[in-house]
Amino acid sequence: xxxxxxRKLSAEPLPVVRPPSPLADIFRVLWSNSKARVGMVLAGxxxxxxxxxxxxxxxxxxxxxxxxxxxxxASHWLGTTQSGQDVLSQLIVGTRLSVIVTFAVGAIATxxxxxxxxxxxxxxxxxxxxxxxxxxxxxxxxxxxxxxVLASYAxxxxxxxxxxxxxxxxxxxGARVLRSQVVTLRTRDFVLAARLAxxxxxxxxxxxxxPNMLSLVMANFLGSAxxxxxxxxxxxxxxxxNPNQISWGSMLYWAQNSGALLQGQWAWILAPGLCIALLGxxxxxxxxxxxxxxxxRLREDSE
Amino acid sequence: MRYFLRRVVFLVGTLWVxxxxxxxxxxxxxxxxxxxxxxxxxxxxxxxxxxxxxIRIMLGxxxxxxxxxxxxxxxxxxHFNFGVSYTYFPYSVSHMIxxxxxxxxxxxxxxxxxxxxxGTGLGIVAAWQRGRRADGFLTTVSSFTSTFPYFWxxxxxxxxxxxxxxxxxxxGAYSGSAVPRLNFGFVWDVVRHGILPSVTIVISxxxxxxxxxxxxxxxxxxxxxxxxxxxxxxxERWIAWMYVARNALLPNITGFAMAIGFVVGGSLLTEIVFAxxxxxxxxxxxxxxxxxxxxxGIFLIIxxxxxxxxxxxxxxxxxxxxxxxxxxxx
Numbered sequence: 001x002x003x004x005x006x007r008k009l010s011a012e013p014l015p016v017v018r019p020p021s022p023l024a025d026i027f028r029v030l031w032s033n034s035k036a037r038v039g040m041v042l043a044g045x046x047x048x049x050x051x052x053x054x055x056x057x058x059x060x061x062x063x064x065x066x067x068x069x070x071x072x073x074a075s076h077w078l079g080t081t082q083s084g085q086d087v088l089s090q091l092i093v094g095t096r097l098s099v100i101v102t103f104a105v106g107a108i109a110t111x112x113x114x115x116x117x118x119x120x121x122x123x124x125x126x127x128x129x130x131x132x133x134x135x136x137x138x139x140x141x142x143x144x145x146x147x148x149v150l151a152s153y154a155x156x157x158x159x160x161x162x163x164x165x166x167x168x169x170x171x172x173x174g175a176r177v178l179r180s181q182v183v184t185l186r187t188r189d190f191v192l193a194a195r196l197a198x199x200x201x202x203x204x205x206x207x208x209x210x211p212n213m214l215s216l217v218m219a220n221f222l223g224s225a226x227x228x229x230x231x232x233x234x235x236x237x238x239x240x241x242n243p244n245q246i247s248w249g250s251m252l253y254w255a256q257n258s259g260a261l262l263q264g265q266w267a268w269i270l271a272p273g274l275c276i277a278l279l280g281x282x283x284x285x286x287x288x289x290x291x292x293x294x295x296x297r298l299r300e301d302s303e
Numbered sequence: 304m305r306y307f308l309r310r311v312v313f314l315v316g317t318l319w320v321x322x323x324x325x326x327x328x329x330x331x332x333x334x335x336x337x338x339x340x341x342x343x344x345x346x347x348x349x350x351x352x353x354x355x356x357x358i359r360i361m362l363g364x365x366x367x368x369x370x371x372x373x374x375x376x377x378x379x380x381x382h383f384n385f386g387v388s389y390t391y392f393p394y395s396v397s398h399m400i401x402x403x404x405x406x407x408x409x410x411x412x413x414x415x416x417x418x419x420x421x422g423t424g425l426g427i428v429a430a431w432q433r434g435r436r437a438d439g440f441l442t443t444v445s446s447f448t449s450t451f452p453y454f455w456x457x458x459x460x461x462x463x464x465x466x467x468x469x470x471x472x473x474x475g476a477y478s479g480s481a482v483p484r485l486n487f488g489f490v491w492d493v494v495r496h497g498i499l500p501s502v503t504i505v506i507s508x509x510x511x512x513x514x515x516x517x518x519x520x521x522x523x524x525x526x527x528x529x530x531x532x533x534x535x536x537x538x539e540r541w542i543a544w545m546y547v548a549r550n551a552l553l554p555n556i557t558g559f560a561m562a563i564g565f566v567v568g569g570s571l572l573t574e575i576v577f578a579x580x581x582x583x584x585x586x587x588x589x590x591x592x593x594x595x596x597x598x599x600g601i602f603l604i605i606x607x608x609x610x611x612x613x614x615x616x617x618x619x620x621x622x623x624x625x626x627x628x629x630x631x632x633x
Contacts, residue, residue, distance in 0.1 A: 035443070137317045140613055141324075144568025145586065145605045149328060149598055152590050226450060227565075233452050234572055238590065252455065256576075261462045269462075273455030280450025288442075291518070 026215065029293050036289025042282035046275075049092060050099035057089035061246055069265050078267040082258035087268050090246050091275065097247035098229065101163055102279065105228025108167025110221040113174030118205055120175070121182025132179065138172040143227075144234055151240040159232075162241045166231045174220035181213045219290040222283045233276055248272040310617045314610055321606040325599050326376045330369075385600030390592040396600035399585060404604065406476055407581030410497060411570045414504035415563070422509040423555055426516025430551075431543045433521060441513060449510025453569035457503040457576040464499065471499050474578035500570075500577045508566045515558050519551035526550075553624055559616040564609055 030036045049056065059066075063085060070080040078087035120131035150165050185191060186209070194204050210217075235241060236249025239257075243250045255261075255268040379385070385396035422445075429441040465471045472478065477492045523529065524547055532542045571583030578584060582601055589597040 133313075133316065134320075136313065137320045140317050140564065140610055141321060142564035142567045142605055142609050144565075144571060145602050146324075148571075148586065148590060149325075149602050152593070152595075152598060153328065230450065230452055231568075234454070234568070237452070237454055237572065238575070238587065252452075256458070261458060261466060266462055269455070269458055273452060273459070276452055276455065277447060277450050281447045284446040284450060288446075 026218075026293060030286065030289040033289040033292050035285045036287075036292075039282040039285025039287075039289070042278060043286065046095060046099055046279050046282070050096040053093045053096050057086075057092040059086040059089045061085060061089040061093040063089075069260075069263050071264060072267045078271050079265050081254065081265075081268060082260070087251075087271065090251055091248070091271050094246040094248050094251055094272070095275070097159055097245060098232075098249065098276070098279070101159060101166075101232045101247070102225045102229040102283075104163045105167045105170065105232070106221045106225030108163070109170040109224035109228070110174060110217060112168065112171035113178055113220060113224075114217065116171060116175040117178030118182055118209070121179040122186060122201070122205060122209070124183075124186075128179075132176075135172045135175045135179070138169070139176065143169060143231060147231060147235055148238065148240075151235055158242045159245055159247070162232055162235055163228075166228050166235075170224050170227055170231070174224060177220060178213065178216060181216055182209060185209050185212055215290045215293040219287050222287045222290070226280045226283045229276060229280055248276050306621065307618075310614060314614050317610050318607065321603060321610075322377065322380055323373075325380075325603055326373055329595060329599070380603065385603070386596040388589075388597045389594040390588060390597060391594075396597050399597060400582070400600055400604050403580060403582050403585045406579060407570070407574065407583065408608070410500055410574070410579065410581060411504065411567060414501045414570070415508070415566055417501075418505040418508045418566075419512055419559070421505070422512025423516045423552065425509070426513040426555075427520055427543060427548045427551075429513065429517045430520030430524065430547075431539075433517075438517075442517065445510030445513045447510075448506055449508070449514070451507045452572075453503060453507045454572040454576045456507055457500070457573050460499050460503060461576070472496050476580050496579075500573050500579055503573045503577075504566065504570050507569055508562070511562055511565075512555065512558075516551060516555050519554050520547055523547045523551045549623075553620065556616055556620050556623065559613070563612050563616075567605060567609055 030040065064083050066076065066080045066084040066086060068080060068084050069082055070076055072079045076086050076088065078091065080086055081090070116131055116135065120128045120135070146169060147165060150169075151162065154161055191204060191208050194208050199207070232241075233249040233252065236243070236247065237252050237256065239253055241250070243253050249272075251272045252269060255265070255272075260266070260268045383397050385400075388394055388396050388399055391399050425441055425445075429438045432438045461473060465473045472495060476496050477489065478496075529542060529546055532546050537546075571586060573579070574581045574583030575587045582605065586598065586601045588594070589601060
């Protein structure tokens with residue numbers, strides 16, 4: 001085992017549970033973990049708001065007919081913006097784009113990480129050497145500065161491009177964790193048995209290896225999603241992306257640029273930031289549950 | 304020795320990839336630096352078509368082939384020649400970076416060390432108390448704080464502690480009236496300005512260290528030698544620190560590699576909010592002025608710093624792990 005393999009705890013060989021647990025089973029274990037349960041309820045809430053947002057918002061988020069920079073009051077619970085929009089309505093409607101960014105980045109990063117991790121881990125040899133080297137290099141390159149340089153060449157691009165840029169730069173962490181898991185699985189007896197039975201490479205990977213690292217893949221998805229949320233908000237705060245698309249990040253951009261704090265409209269900045277932190281936290285909490293699935297030592301009931 | 308060589312190869316390889324990316328990105332993206340600069344001047348009247356050639360020469364873009372340009376770029380970068388800044392003309396990019404870098408190194412370096420030390424320490428406590436109230440409190444709070452957007456937490460601190468309570472200055476690294484001199488008054492002024500940015504970075508990054516240290520500890524707690532130590536009747540605290548923590552620390556030191564890039568990104572945003580005259584604030588100004596040479600120079604410098612920090616962490620690993628030192632089983 002090389003040094004690289006030993007670098008991170010989650011990259012250690014994990015106890016493998018056979019037979020592969022179906023989705024319902026995973027859900028049951030997650031639900032039995034109190035942290036993951038809180039996380040799932042919170043995340044579910046945000047997803048519902050993202051879906052039904054426009055129906056829940058008290059006003060049209062683009063309506064500029066209200067007084068400017070109102071502090072929170074009875075008719076505008078979170079006050080108004082500098083151009084007279086209702087902050088609460090923006091927050092509710094903006095949930096949709098922020099949730100989309102979060103999960104889209106998670107999905108892109110996880111698919112890329114899976115492809116690279118599986119290839120490197122299963123093929124081994126020089127393919128592994130090259131892919132692992134690339135993974136480690138991109139792991140070390142600081143993400144946000146790279147994102148800023150990339151995004152600055154595409155000014156005014158919409159959220160779609162932001163999602164792609166973040167997704168395509170956040171795979172290395174997952175690729176490394178998944179690769180080392182594949183390496184430990186590859187030599188297990190059941191994989192050998194499948195190989196001796198003449199199964200194709202694709203079938204071995206799809207039927208034998210992948211189901212055994214499902215919880216790791218899900219943990220990776222949640223980690224990348226949290227990262228994507230924070231990275232997108234950071235970029236939007238700097239004015240990248242299209243500031244006219246309402247999301248939590250663009251709300252913070254406008255609030256900062258119109259000096260919301262210095263004019264006493266604290267709710268305009270507090271609310272989106274709190275939502276970001278809560279959504280991020282809910283994903284982290286669910287991740288505790290997945291940690292417990294893939295590593296029984298972390299289970300609460302094993303005390 | 305073999306370990307050391309591997310690390311050096313990795314160091315050089317990473318720098319090479321970063322430089323190559325920096326060379327490729329502007330050339331793959333639509334538009335050219337010359338067009339960008341022409342567009343910048345367009346608002347100030349008509350531009351002579353010959354100006355394009357002049358700008359090209361001024362920016363040092365050779366008309367040679369792709370590969371020729373690449374070699375030229377490598378040569379320039381190895382001499383720390385990143386060209387001329389558009390915004391701070393006639394200052395060179397290296398000059399601007401030289402001005403800003405010490406502030407960032409001081410702020411981010413100190414905050415990261417504090418955060419790593421305190422976070423790891425609390426992670427040990429959380430793992431030792433696992434399942435009890437202290438653990439639940441620490442893990443829940445840190446999974447909340449670790450998802451704070453850095454800049455948002457910075458804004459909240461400014462509002463509460465500077466704007467309302469006037470405890471700390473609103474922005475900058477020292478008062479406008481202060482004379483940069485090495486005396487107590489100026490140093491105190493710098494410290495006072497540094498506290499809030501530093502607290503922002505520490506609070507937002509401490510959760511990551513805590514959570515990963517807790518996980519490492521819990522894995523190590525189940526080792527046989529811990530059971531033996533307990534059976535011998537050693538003091539609980541002695542086991543926690545000398546038996547478990549020492550081994551659990553290893554993955555955390557290398558976890559540094561993954562975290563430092565994230566911390567640096569977050570501290571860039573922190574600097575922007577505090578108008579702290581470091582690399583992040585400079586990058587922000589480069590971005591809003593579309594100053595591409597400055598932007599790329601900053602990106603490279605950040606990469607160099609992060610990669611070097613990693614290299615040092617890898618060498619520190621050798622000090623902590625005798626297996627690596629003896630070159631066995633790794």
